[in-house]
Amino acid sequence: MSAPLLAVSGLVKAFGAGSRRVVALDGVDLEINAGETLALVGPSGSGKTTLARLILRLIEPDGGRIVFAGTDLLSCRGEALRRMRARFQMVFQDPLSALNPLAAVQRLLADPLRIHGGKTTATIDADVASLLELVRLSPELAGRHPHELSGGQRQRVNIARALASGPELLVLDEPVSALDISVRAQILNLLRDIQRSRGLAYLFISHDMAVVRAVADRVAVMDHGRIVEQGSVEAVFTQPAHDQTRALIAATPRLRRAG
Amino acid sequence: MRAVLRRFATGGGIAGTVLFALVVLAALLAAVIAPGDPMAMAGRPLIQPFSDWRFPLGTDRLGRDVLAELLHGARATLIVSGAAALVTLLVGITIGTLAGFIGGRLDDALMRLADAFQSVPTFILALAFVSIAGPSLASVVTAVSLGAWTAPARVLRAEILSLRRREFVDAYRVLGMPPLQIAFREVLPNALPPVITLAAVIVANAILVEAALSFLGLGNPNSVTWGAMIAEGRAVIRSAPYLSAIPGVAVVVTVLAVNLIGDAANEAIHARRVQVP
Amino acid sequence: MTALLSADDVSVAYRDGARWLQAVDRVSFALPPKARLAIMGESGSGKTTLALAIADLLPHDGIRRSGAVRWPALGGAARPGRDVGFVFQDPMSSLNPVLSVGEQIAEVAVTHLGLSWPAALDRAAELLDRVGLPRPRDRLTSFPHELSGGQRQRVALAMAITAEPKLLIADEPTSALDTLTQAQIVHLLDRLATEIGLALVLVTHDLALAANLAGTGMLMYAGRVAELGPIETMVSAPRHPYLQALVAASLDPDRPPTDRLAEIPGIPPQPGAAIPGCAFEPRCPRARSACRSRPPGWAGTPADGVDCIQFDQLAAVHR
Secondary structure, three states, X not given: OOOOOEEEEEEEEEEOOHHHOEEEEEEEEEEEOOOOEEEEEOOXXXXXXXXXXXXXXXXXXXXXXXXXXXXXXXXXXXXXXXXXXXXXXXXXXXXXXXXOOOOOHHHHHHHHHHHHHOOOHHHHHHHHHHXXXXXXXOHHHHHOOHHHOOHHHHHHHHHHHHXXXXXXXXXXXXXXXXXXXXXXXXXXXXXXXXXXXXXXXXXXXXXXXXXXXXXXXXXXXXXXXXXXEEEEHHHHHHOOXXXXXXXXXXXXXXXXXXX | OHHHHHHHOOHHHHHHHHHHHHHHHHHHHHHHHOOOOOOOOOOOOOOOOXXXXXXXXXXXXXXXXXXXXXXXXXXXXHHHHHHHHHHHHHHHHHHHHHHHHHOHHHHHHHHHHHHHHHOOOHHHXXXXXXXXXXXXXXXXXXXXXXXXXXXXXXXXXXXXXXXHOOHHHHHHHHHOOOHHHHHHHHHHHHHOHHHHHHHHHHHHHHHHHHHHHHHOOOOOOOOOOHHHHHHHHHOOOOOOXXXXXXXXXXXXXHHHHHHHHHHHHHHHHHHHHOOOO | OXXXXXXXXXXXXXXXXXXXXXXXXXXXXXXXXXXXXXEEXXXXXXXXXXXXXXXXXXXOOOEEEEEEEEEHHHOEOOOOOOOEEEEOOOHHHHOOOOOOHHHHHHXXXXXXXXXXXXXXXXXXXXXXXXXXXXXXXXXXXXXXXXXXXXXXXXXXXHHHHHOOOOEEEEEOOOXXXXXXXXXXXXXXXHHHHHHHOOXXXXXXXXXXXXXXXXXXXXXXXXXXXXXXXXXXXXXXXXXXXXXXXXXXXXXXXXXXXXXXXXXXXXXXXXXXXXXXXXXXXXXXXXXXXXXXXXXXXXXXXXXXEEEOHHHHHHHHHHO
């Protein structure tokens, strides 16, 4: 078996000090293979978001290792880290809050191209157009500002921006929980198509088990800063081993009541 | 933007703009209407206003044309207060953005510095500085800015602190954008609206401080200023009160105009923020 | 039975500069006492505006409203702040951050029930116990920021039922919460409504949540009621093409994934867009030319029907 794309081991992170110290992550081991979707589930406060922020190098861990494609991510600094950043990107939960309200779509998508591509203005325009096409947005939206877009269109812009640097891993933090049901399937299908055409790996963070069942290859369940269960989506849903997993599945509302 | 302008166009907003435009026009046309050196003797001393068509606003004790002095004074006032407001805003915005965005020890250090400046009354600070540095355009501008930069710095820091928590800042960090570029190119423009309304207060304050310094003889010695004119008229205030009153009215009108503009801008920007969803 | 609430041709428009944006367009329904209605729809469908109109919580400036909201079982009118309780999506914004939880609830009890302050505090503790907060006496002195999201929503619920209302309106009460907490709050709403004999209006974008909690469903699209009826039949045998598409696009944790999820193409119309025909027509798989030219007619009874031209014609044939 080939080495995983991302390997996290023994990751520890605590916030605060003294009696107010809260352990957010308590020794997390996790692997994501190239091209797969790993769903990270758990209630709020279980450490999902902290884990994502650590992997994205937005915060520093207290201990542990993060290895991305054979490179020790925690030892990357400055220019080396900036170059690595092109390879893992993030799509945020609230598509409006994740976009600078004063920047038009054109500029939002040009930023990563400038930072990672070293492109000239002429090729950037063409690249922005092909990014819009990739996420199935009309090219005339390039001049719009975030508040002039619908929720689904905003999330497509977020996805396009994350894809601009050609990453191998996308961290998707509740990417559809702020969207309407009529748009949710569009975005999930789009993510699946992009994954297949580009061989992307997804770390899909969610508390909605119905969405997880629809998108995941494997599932990792978190509780109190630890991963308490991990397995294929089929195994986790049909034979949940941990109480937390069973509780999450049972708590998910069903359209049709059983029986 | 158009909606903001529409809300700005209220009675106060229009009146302020018109009055301020008149002052600017006076400053621009000073050399046309009253060519030559306004500090030179032009006629008989102490001609009453409206009594001699060559000197519509009369002459002072040294026979200088009051109208010429007033027009050239408008120019000096606008240059000094404009430059002071600009310096104040630049310093305040830079310090506020750095303190709010970078936080930590830098924030602590910058805010304690602001405390130190705010613990001395603004005018005393300006007075002390000009007394030491000597009166000149640069020293008066610096003196006015010294006491004023803390207000925009604090307002901006508070705005940046709340904006910093928004997800789009994390998004830029994930993209690998350098922190200073995130702070000044992406976050700062979002934090500017409250500072824009503050700018009017800063300009009005700069006009008053400049006038007060000039009144005490600590203004820019190379140009006529309204403050110096008021001081000049003090000696003959019983026999020729118009010499102090005319520049005094000019100061009041200009400050009023700037405040009217500031209030209208504040209303217009604030209304945009409380729209029905 | 006399209806608790009856809405007749309720319309609401917001002013946007010189234009009026129609948020709710001639909505009628009746709610019996103790009944439960789920107003469903996506953002911009007008569901929250309708709920605010029912509760008389709309601002007066920049709003144009018509139609009537009546309260037959209450003798015509509801007493403001008393007969209708309201719970919002974000409890942090509906609770006062500088008052303790006990003070906020007691204040309502003093105002509406005429209790003395000590009695009102006792009542507040009782209510906190009722909404399932452990150690309610100790919680009286807690401030909203000291509570978790789920606890805050429980406090908001306690406050909403303090004045002993006849109707509780809950606007996306669980959308900001995680799955486990969401299930607890839904269970709590269910229990409270049964115990107190409350009528319930649940505003939600989540069909499954609505199906679990409500008896009657009302699906809104672009300000109009698309379908109204018993929620069981709405989710098991949807009639309106929009509802059919929503049911097909809904996900189920018990169902193994399909390769492609059923999706609804397009996006909802812009607010204020002039729509001569059916607002759903551009996204509808069964649209015909007639759908574009004239608005659909209501097919069915006032309590059970569909706003779709296909059923309208069907009904016309049977008539």
